[in-house]
Amino acid sequence: xxxxxxxxDVILDHNKRPRNFGVLAPPATSARGHNPLCGDQxxxxxxxxxxxxxxxxxxxxGCAISVASASLMTEALTGxxxxxxxxxxxxxxxLLTHADTPDSxxxxxxxxxxxxxxxxxxxxxxxxxxxxxxxxxxxxxDPTTPVCxx
Amino acid sequence: MTxxxxxxALAKKFAQYKxxxxxxxxxxxxxxxxxxxxxxxxQRPMAVIDAEQRYATSMxxxxxxxVHTLSQRATDAYEGARERVRSFLNAKSSNxxxxxxxxxxxxxxxxxxxxxxxxxxxxxxxxTWLEHHANIVPWQMVAAATGAKLVVAPINQAGxxxxxxxxxxxxxxTRLVATSHVSNALGTVLPVRExxxxxxxxxxxxxxxxxxxxxxxxxxxxxxxxDFYVFSGHKLYGPTGIGVLYGREALLEEMPPWxxxxxxxxxxxxxxxxxxxxxxxxxxxxxNMSGAVGxxxxxxxxxxxxxxxxxxxxxxxxxxxxxxxxxxxGVRIIGTAADKASLVSFVVDGVHPHDLGTIxxxxxxxxxxxxxxxxxxxxxxxxxxxxxxSFAFYNTKAEIDQLATAVASARALFI
Numbered sequence: 012x013x014x015x016x017x018x019x020d021v022i023l024d025h026n027k028r029p030r031n032f033g034v035l036a037p038p039a040t041s042a043r044g045h046n047p048l049c050g051d052q053x054x055x056x057x058x059x060x061x062x063x064x065x066x067x068x069x070x071x072x073g074c075a076i077s078v079a080s081a082s083l084m085t086e087a088l089t090g091x092x093x094x095x096x097x098x099x100x101x102x103x104x105x106l107l108t109h110a111d112t113p114d115s116x117x118x119x120x121x122x123x124x125x126x127x128x129x130x131x132x133x134x135x136x137x138x139x140x141x142x143x144x145x146x147x148x149x150x151x152x153d154p155t156t157p158v159c160x161x
Numbered sequence: 162m163t164x165x166x167x168x169x170a171l172a173k174k175f176a177q178y179k180x181x182x183x184x185x186x187x188x189x190x191x192x193x194x195x196x197x198x199x200x201x202x203x204q205r206p207m208a209v210i211d212a213e214q215r216y217a218t219s220m221x222x223x224x225x226x227x228v229h230t231l232s233q234r235a236t237d238a239y240e241g242a243r244e245r246v247r248s249f250l251n252a253k254s255s256n257x258x259x260x261x262x263x264x265x266x267x268x269x270x271x272x273x274x275x276x277x278x279x280x281x282x283x284x285x286x287x288x289t290w291l292e293h294h295a296n297i298v299p300w301q302m303v304a305a306a307t308g309a310k311l312v313v314a315p316i317n318q319a320g321x322x323x324x325x326x327x328x329x330x331x332x333x334x335t336r337l338v339a340t341s342h343v344s345n346a347l348g349t350v351l352p353v354r355e356x357x358x359x360x361x362x363x364x365x366x367x368x369x370x371x372x373x374x375x376x377x378x379x380x381x382x383x384x385x386x387x388d389f390y391v392f393s394g395h396k397l398y399g400p401t402g403i404g405v406l407y408g409r410e411a412l413l414e415e416m417p418p419w420x421x422x423x424x425x426x427x428x429x430x431x432x433x434x435x436x437x438x439x440x441x442x443x444x445x446x447x448x449n450m451s452g453a454v455g456x457x458x459x460x461x462x463x464x465x466x467x468x469x470x471x472x473x474x475x476x477x478x479x480x481x482x483x484x485x486x487x488x489x490x491g492v493r494i495i496g497t498a499a500d501k502a503s504l505v506s507f508v509v510d511g512v513h514p515h516d517l518g519t520i521x522x523x524x525x526x527x528x529x530x531x532x533x534x535x536x537x538x539x540x541x542x543x544x545x546x547x548x549x550x551s552f553a554f555y556n557t558k559a560e561i562d563q564l565a566t567a568v569a570s571a572r573a574l575f576i
Contacts (some may be wrong), residue, residue: 014519014520014523014574017519018516018520018574023574023575026575027575048531049513049514049515049530049531049545049546050531050532050539050545050546051515051545052545072545073513073515073545074513074514074515074516075512075513075516075575076515076516133519135519136515136519139515
């Protein structure tokens with residue numbers, strides 16, 4: 012395994028300069044996520060109008076993988092429909108957990124998010140990358156229950 | 162203590178022991194393993210592995226039950242292990258040595274059997290800010306059940322206990338002091354003799370959590386004069402699933418059994434049960450004989466090397482690691498107490514500890530990253546997590562230099 016597979020330039024860039032980092036005031040919906048294993052904590056804020064994610068922000072602290080994943084997620088989903096968000100959630104979940112699925116067989120173009128594929132070679136780190144995605148699901152569907160990876 | 166004016170003689174003595182640990186000779190991701198997570202769990206020497214195997218292949222049956230030969234052998238091995246722990250701790254009597262699953266179970270035993278029946282509203286349990294969750298949560302559970310209050314003695318920016326504040330928090334309401342001997346998150350050695358003296362002056366008993374102390378220096382219960390001392394076998398190069406509660410005999414006598422079952426009784430009828438005597442009163446069910454035998458072998462092994470020499474050699478490693486890591490740009494050591502055991506907790510500017518852990522693992526270097534089950538300590542320093550390198554006598558300065566080099570390259574990746 013090559014560390015550069017995990018820490019690709021896109022990941023390092025989004026860790027150092029996270030996009031859409033900040034808070035959205037209500038009526039934007041939000042949810043908190045926590046990974047007790049490593050102490051990662053983040054809050055996802057989503058402003059949804061007519062089934063479209065108008066704005067998506069996050070704040071918190073975490074490792075490079077969790078920060079970059081959240082940053083990439085906000086970038087990818089801003090302006091998308093809730094249905095598209097659901098589809099992408101499923102695709103990312105498969106990308107992170109199906110170690111036997113090579114990138115090339117994927118029929119969807121994940122764009123920059125494909126940089127997260129290196130994570131699946133590091134099973135201990137999958138939760139870092141998936142935390143923000145689970146938390147977004149909670150923000151959109153069940154904002155009252157905090158998300159915990161354990 | 163053997164004087165070692167010549168450091169190289171000490172290094173030479175300790176260079177031979179790594180070969181006793183079969184697990185340490187492997188490679189991880191193609192690199193020789195550098196195991197620096199001894200504070201979480203230390204590795205086992207062949208002497209321990211052999212002792213457990215010998216027990217399983219020639220001695221095993223249930224203890225304290227049969228008249229047949231194997232049952233007698235197993236009982237002798239198990240009780241022999243208890244006597245070995247007694248002599249290791251210099252406890253007065255083997256009645257004071259209770260085998261548990263580990264430190265956590267030992268603390269819970271004291272919490273449920275000693276504290277819970279005695280405490281009520283307005284009573285206080287005094288702990289410190291440095292505790293592992295295992296020395297916090299059992300007391301919170303007792304407090305919730307009895308209305309007692311958990312009082313926490315503060316620490317300073319070096320990660321040392323504020324002893325004056327600790328003494329001022331001791332009051333007529335204090336019913337028990339429970340404190341770590343060595344902080345697992347920072348390495349701080351607590352002034353346990355002063356703590357015991359101050360508590361005893363007020364008539365308050367003291368439990369010491371020695372999980373991180375036992376591997377690093379020799380102990381003497383009669384000299385230390387604490388009332389309870391707890392530790393785990395697997396941090397002392399022994400097996401997992403075995404630990405020890407030392408308790409002053411008079412206190413253990415007064416305490417009711419914690420768990421009921423076989424072995425802890427003398428007679429049972431539906432009208433009532435007569436409990437067994439010490440130490441069996443606290444060992445319900447078939448115990449971990451194999452673990453106890455392995456722990457005794459670990460104690461023999463460590464004693465052969467000599468804990469005084471181990472302490473001296475490990476202090477040398479600690480000084481070296483402190484210098485080597487401080488020399489890496491962006492590294493800040495968390496926990497700078499004057500008296501520390503051989504572990505270094507640190508953070509690296511711009512590199513999250515979790516990322517550091519993954520990167521070092523690719524170099525074959527195993528360290529702990531996270532909150533170390535001591536979240537209040539992390540909160541005190543305003544950190545979500547740290548990286549922790551914890552050293553054993555089989556580690557070397559060369560390994561520490563590899564760690565420092567790998568930390569520097571990890572930082573280079575992120576800046």
